[in-house]
Amino acid sequence: MKRLWYIFLLIIVVFSSCRDNVQEECVYAPNVESISIDLPFESLESKLPAITTKQELVDFFASHIAMRDYFFNREAYPSDSAFINELYYRFTNPHLDTLLMETQKVFGDGSQLKQELTVAFSNLTYYYPDFKLPKVQTVISGLENDMFMSDSVIVISLDYYLGKGARYRPNMYEYMLRRYEKDFILPSLMLLYGIDSRFNETDLSDRTVLADMVAYGKAYYFAKRMLPCTADSVLIGYTSEEITGARTNQDMIWKKLVEDEAFYSTSQQLKQRYIAERPHTFELGEKAPGRIGTWVGWQIVNKYAAQNSDLTLPQIMKVKDAKKIFTESKYKPVD
DSSP: OHHHHHHHHHHHHHHHGGGTTOOOOOOOOOOOTTOOOOOOEEEOTTTTTTOOSHHHHHHHHHHOHHIIIIISOGGGSSSHHHHHHHHHHHHTOTHHHHHHHHHHHHHTTSHHHHHHHHHHHHHHHHHOTTOOOOEEEEEOOSSSOSEEEOSSEEEEEGGGGOOTTOSSOOSSOHHHHTTOSGGGHHHHHHHHHHHSTTTOOOOTTOOSHHHHHHHHHHHHHHHHHHSTTSOHHHHHTOOHHHHHHHHHTHHHHHHHHHHTTOTTOOOHHHHHHHTSOOSBOTTTOTTSBSOHHHHHHHHHHHHHHHHTTTOOHHHHHHOOOHHHHHHHHTOOOOO
16 A cells, blocks of 8 residues: 555656646635725734833733733743743844844735735635624744634734745744745634634534544635635645645545544544644555545545535534534545
8 A cells, every 4th residue: 555655656746746836726716895804903023022121021911912821821931020031031032133034024014914814804704794803913923833813813923934944943843844834824824713613513522533534624625715726735734746646545545544444433543643743644655644534524525515515614614413424425435
């Protein structure tokens, strides 16, 4: 099985290497011309590096409580003074100026990001007319955190998303780092919404691998509707080579899931194998991407939606029963 995957990937490299940036076919893009939203947006990345006293830092956080308490995780510190001392030291570090300059070079004044967010939230409002817009705040955090989302506020640390040419990058494995580029901000945010229980209803008593697969599959399905022309590879964080291999080898992936009796298992070992963050699904071969079960879940949800074309996005997201989605999808890619 490993050899089959390896041979296949040798073949597709020739055809996919020149197509890495080719945009995939778009899904349905809703007509949002009649939807006018005014997204609250604050570019705060220059504010923290400009602080010169601890009192200024205290005053800043007094005006940005969610950022203080959740994004910068105030509770992780033994006292307010320890928290302020640590962050004051960080934001008066001369190296932060370099981080700020690189952030401004990549993101400019933030107007492009605001426009892209406005389009995505317009799509979200189309499907969910009662959705209340959050306030979006962009900062540099000294690589403290990447993103935080609540009902009322979103905080995005732009220094996390500077890309390969950045002098300072998050301390993580390379296969994870590729999801921390400028173009991954919107997909990452829409996936957070897609997995959020406000939109993605699930049966919490169902602890099977299938339940996790379908829950993630619904999140990807949701995010794709918010960003209709974003490539699947970007949404899931695969290379073009990996997603092409996954598509072409669906039958082999399916057979392995069946062989492992994975779908209705509650085994943590199998969840680690097929759902958890890994560089590769080694059981399928060293070239098979990690989190392959979440990708299969996405295909199941796509098939379910195709089989039930009368259902709207909110109606699909409300289906809690993973087994129902799986059964009615009739997903079974076996030659």
